[in-house]
Amino acid sequence: MTATIEGMATADVYPTAVRYLGATQVAAEIGVSRTAVTQALRRNPPDSASPFPEPDAFVGDTPGWAPDRLGEIRAWYATPRQGRRQSE
Template sequence: MEDGHSAGEGLTLRYVGMVEIGEWFEVSHRTVALWRRRYAADHPFPEPDVVIGRTPGWSPAREAEIRAWERARPGQGAGGGRPRKAT
């Protein structure tokens, strides 16, 4: 990671955060944060373009990439879940 550069005079760069990404998928920003942690090893969430303090941000132009990531993430039940009770 390296320090950011100025956007230049009269130019403001816009990024989306986990709240807006959550809105794309109709989930909370906490769910997006969970995806980033849960799938870090096997199916890593796209790296942010900018970090302000500790807050990540992605270029809105990467929406298609992030949606493709979500479609390819392991679905519910991946990993087997809780073992069934013995009968």
């Protein structure tokens, strides 16, 4: 869902604003659920054996990743880990 201001998409109203992808957008781009992204972030912090790619920004408590980080996030999901089922 795109946010709007008086019928205009906010991206049109604020064209110079920095754009990040939230967990919902990351999930849609890489083919997992939003819950999978938020759980991966929570269960694999920076000091873990296999840290999830760190967000580039937070808006309040909401993490955001730069669009060019999708490859890194896809690679993280493609890496086999103990206790995680591998997709076929």
